[in-house]
Amino acid sequence: MRHFISIADLDRAEAIAVLATAEHMAETQSRSIRKLPTLVGATVVNLFFEDSTRTRISFEAAAKRLSADVINFSAKGSSVSKGESLKDTALTLQAMGADAVVVRSGSSGAAHLLAHSGWIDQPIVNAGDGAHEHPTQAMLDAFTLRRHLRPGDRTGGLDGIHVVIVGDVLHSRVARSNVLLLTLLGARVTLVAPPALVPVGVSAWPCEILYDLDEALATGPDAVMMLRVQRERMVGGGFFPTEGEYSRRYGLTTVRAASLPAHSIVLHPGPMIRGFEIAGDVADSPRSVIVEQVASGVFVRMAVLYHLLATDAWEAPREN
């Protein structure tokens, strides 16, 4: 792996290799000293053009646990808000000696552009680009799913598992990355959303689309992943009639959660709006793995940084 831009770039063996490394990272994080010297001397730049707390903190924690230095560059209050282009920002980071750039942007394809424009030679990690992809989120979801639904299996995929993803699929890069990764790993995915929140071209995705949550839950899925309704992206409105109606038809209520098979788990990429897409007591119930997803996120991001940075194949070979 040279960059980590899109799940579509991965094959099954690579995805499983990242999950295996993440398991190893998880194991090291239960030691009395959790910091590993692996990336000492490397500098990771978190380049965030979009507000994000949990993803940025997660990448920062992952880089620091591997002893890398971290520079956080957020667009607010930076030269970007003064009109600097992505190109000039990239050239600046390159000149400062970044060894890897983690980029989050509201524009789909920003990470790809950085990786392939020639402005910067270092590995690029996509931390979410517009409505396109959020590959590390999908990796941490797959990691959490495998730990719960295939306990003890450190080398397999998610074959035979059925996952229902519910909510604002239209604006969700999490949904797209998850559909690609979970099906790559052998799972079956069903998307559930109001018709206005289903993206154009979804029929080409390797999954099934339903508009009725109760119909999807009646099939007894192994996991239900709730998505946040991204109000900040719904300029102009008209995506659903009222919050109350959305919540009634597409919210994971206590009654709906109770109808799930006993082994089913509930995921949410966060931040969640309690009482809207998910009931507070479902989020706090034993089947919720939402807090564990946050911990998994650090392990998976450590694994991704390790795979990108712990090797330097393009550097001149060492003499001995």
Next chain:
Amino acid sequence: MHDEQPPAASDGEESSAAERSRVLGADQIRRALTRIAHEILESGHGADDLVLLGIPHRGVPLAERLAEQIARAEGDDRPLDQLAGSLDITMYRDDLRHNPTRAPSPTRIPRDGIDGRTVVLVDDVLYSGRTIRAALDALGAIGRPAAVRLAVLVDRGHRQLPIRADHVGKNLPTSRSERVHVQLTETDGTDAVDIVRPGPGPAAAGEVRA
């Protein structure tokens, strides 16, 4: 040590001119391990506070074999996984950035931990000493042993760090261009230690990594 033994599958790549000679056979390996097991016990600590940690890949089965012998000699009926474990050092290597990414192996520490106990690190070949340095760093993150000792099946010399082994199966003077090839039943289907001398010609591309 990782560096001396590419997977057995790579044997076919060796040029036909390479010359291979057997240094230890199965019986000699067994006797060497029996002697090391007794040396470890005689070094004064008994089996109670011992923890044997093998360094993947081939140190792990060696640590298990030593644990078995020690348990038998002492009449110790603890489960073997309380006496032997494994210690992966991938994340602690100093040459990570110069080699292809390695898939880490699991680390298994016996349930009682290593604090205050005597840890014996076990590896197949001692060469530059860098693997052992990494292992000492990895141990430091897990706990604080009372003492750390080192047992190796083969010491081939050419140290690059001030590290020595406490227990050695066989001292094997080698030149840097030679390769020491250890095979164990658990990982390779047979017990043997060979020296491979590069033939004339381009030769020994795999050897330069320290």
